[in-house]
């Protein structure tokens with residue numbers, strides 16, 4: 001209706017100057033006219049300009065007086081032409097608010113004598129208020145003082161009215177073309193798709209808002225761990241390289257080239273590019289030397305160290321590869337005490353089962369400073385894990401090629417009622433640190449743990465494949481609550 005009226009009118013006229021007037025002349029609902037204009041404007045059938053008008057309209061109270069007369073006149077008329085009426089009796093004849101307002105206004109106008117008895121003081125009154133209200137209701141102009149009086153008595157309010165002026169747009173047509181939005185089965189069967197005009201894609205259209213944004217449980221736990229590290233004054237190491245050379249992943253960490261972890265059963269080797277391009281030459285020489293014949297009080301491993309083996313690219317098997325790069329860089333720029341951490345992905349060529357995946361996340365922390373001892377390591381671990389809500393810790397001697405001493409970390413889990421292994425730690429060996437060029441009295445304490453283990457415990461997940469990988473149920477993300485570590 002409104003659409004035909006607008007498009008039809010513009011066929012023979014330059015402009016609809018006022019959508020409000022246009023709607024009123026045709027007995028159309030202005031809201032509907034406005035909606036049609038917006039839609040036609042969107043498809044550029046028409047150009048529309050906003051028009052704003054301000055107009056006084058009657059309040060509900062104003063409307064009742066426009067119909068029944070002002071309270072002061074209602075009161076005046078209730079007083080007998082001759083003699084007087086007791087105030088209580090007059091009150092009974094009128095609505096309470098009309099009586100109250102009427103008394104004060106009629107008194108002010110000196111229309112009546114107010115006492116115990118009420119009597120008229122004038123013969124005749126005019127209902128100016130009612131007349132003004134009726135004029136406003138009809139859209140007629142009213143003087144400024146009168147407007148102020150009515151406004152002060154809250155009988156009128158200013159209302160902004162919004163409408164449009166409308167002209168033909170670039171796509172104007174007297175009738176809107178029906179464009180198809182879908183190619184249906186019926187279109188194909190009837191072959192009428194050839195004649196159909198399709199709606200253009202709107203690549204700027206916004207998609208419906210998603211119900212909620214959800215973080216994976218691993219990301220929630222990661223964020224909290226990151227906060228803990230930051231609170232403890234640790235800096236995050238850059239871990240944005242999944243591909244690492246064997247050199248940084250193993251050799252720099254004094255892991256001998258025959259070590260079983262360097263076998264393709266345990267490690268993913270890259271086919272392309274299969275080798276690294278660049279290694280720091282002098283440092284490579286020192287690493288070769290320490291592997292072959294030791295130094296710094298060590299006997300070394302006594303084997304023929306091969307650069308070809310060190311150059312092989314692997315998917316990093318632990319984030320300690322990042323720590324070795326960072327410590328080497330620190331030694332080159334001149335030693336300063338540091339606390340570093342990282343939380344990122346690592347890869348191991350392992351059989352997948354309910355507790356193992358071929359890729360998982362490691363949390364790694366290290367402190368390097370002069371004169372650090374095993375006591376410092378235990379202290380830092382107790383501080384770190386207590387912030388995770390694990391305050392009962394036990395340490396068990398262990399072995400890592402790059403740490404001495406090394407300790408496995410156990411924590412008593414109240415829920416499970418037993419000690420669970422939660423990480424691995426140690427002091428980096430001089431065979432690792434000294435070839436890097438770190439001063440003799442500098443020690444590094446370090447530890448590592450998986451992100452999956454604490455996450456599974458926190459969320460009560462017992463199969464790692466339910467947490468990570470292609471079998472994860474996506475609704476897990478929506479359902480899982482915010483985790484609260486350490487409380």
Ligand code: PHE
Nearest residue numbers: 318320424425426446447448
């Ligand atoms: N890199 C070790 C692992 O993968 C963890 C570790 C880090 C151990 C630092 C000692 C020191 O298990």
